[in-house]
Amino acid sequence: MSVKSYSFKSNGNKFLSQHFQVKEFASISGNKLYTDKVLIDSRLITMLENLYEKLGCTSIIVNSGYRCSNHDKAVGGNGYGQHTKGTAADIVCRNKNGIIDAKIVCCVAHELGFGGVANISAKYQAVHVDVRAGSKYRGDEIRGTNSIWKYNSKWTDFYKYWGISKSEISKYLSDKPDISVGDTVMISNGACTYDGKKLASFVFKNKYKVSQIKGNRAVICKGDTVIAAVNVRNLKKV
Numbered sequence: 001m002s003v004k005s006y007s008f009k010s011n012g013n014k015f016l017s018q019h020f021q022v023k024e025f026a027s028i029s030g031n032k033l034y035t036d037k038v039l040i041d042s043r044l045i046t047m048l049e050n051l052y053e054k055l056g057c058t059s060i061i062v063n064s065g066y067r068c069s070n071h072d073k074a075v076g077g078n079g080y081g082q083h084t085k086g087t088a089a090d091i092v093c094r095n096k097n098g099i100i101d102a103k104i105v106c107c108v109a110h111e112l113g114f115g116g117v118a119n120i121s122a123k124y125q126a127v128h129v130d131v132r133a134g135s136k137y138r139g140d141e142i143r144g145t146n147s148i149w150k151y152n153s154k155w156t157d158f159y160k161y162w163g164i165s166k167s168e169i170s171k172y173l174s175d176k177p178d179i180s181v182g183d184t185v186m187i188s189n190g191a192c193t194y195d196g197k198k199l200a201s202f203v204f205k206n207k208y209k210v211s212q213i214k215g216n217r218a219v220i221c222k223g224d225t226v227i228a229a230v231n232v233r234n235l236k237k238v
Helices: 042-056 069-074 102-112 158-161 166-170 199-207
Strands: 003-007 036-040 059-064 088-095 116-119 125-129 138-142 184-187 208-213 217-222 225-231 235-237
Touching: 036 042, 042 059, 042 088, 042 102, 042 125, 102 116, 102 125, 102 158, 102 166, 184 199
Parallel strands: 116 138
Antiparallel strands: 003 036, 059 088, 088 125, 116 125, 184 208, 184 235, 208 217, 217 225
């Protein structure tokens, strides 16, 4: 894992990835900034982007990211948990239909391999995720902080715990668009580059060729000139 330290005041607007900025993970509660320091594990950001892609999110709201020890204790933590290490985030996932049920998010986050995953809301809207090393944590914190398989030995994962089948989950998952190298495409209005930088407004009016695709990263060109690398989901075939 690679934990980096940022300054909220100096680096708050810095994009860590296409969808996440430093300021979203700052140690803030209400209007109180506990510390200017923001610790963030780069693998957490990668995993959040994976979750964003898998669920086809329109946004992931970070309710709480890094917490200094005092902040963690103030919100009921023990002062040395995953949030204090920069390895955790409490999130709400949204798609075009609104907030995605936390039960669904937990199942998908479990499949993606987050170290810790837990429902943390009685309304089943907010989820804790982390990239802890070692033993896994799978929880339903409206019933306490034990892993779900400790409540009943027959419960081994979120699917069995909530009685959800993998086929039910599949309708929430987002498939990649059918775009290949050589296709002519346009960029969806408002999209950013793959690493989160803004694109000039005129870029959205033109057509481009896809010259390379690696995972979700697509390189688009105008003639022999590379225009940008963007998320393949932000392209539409024309």
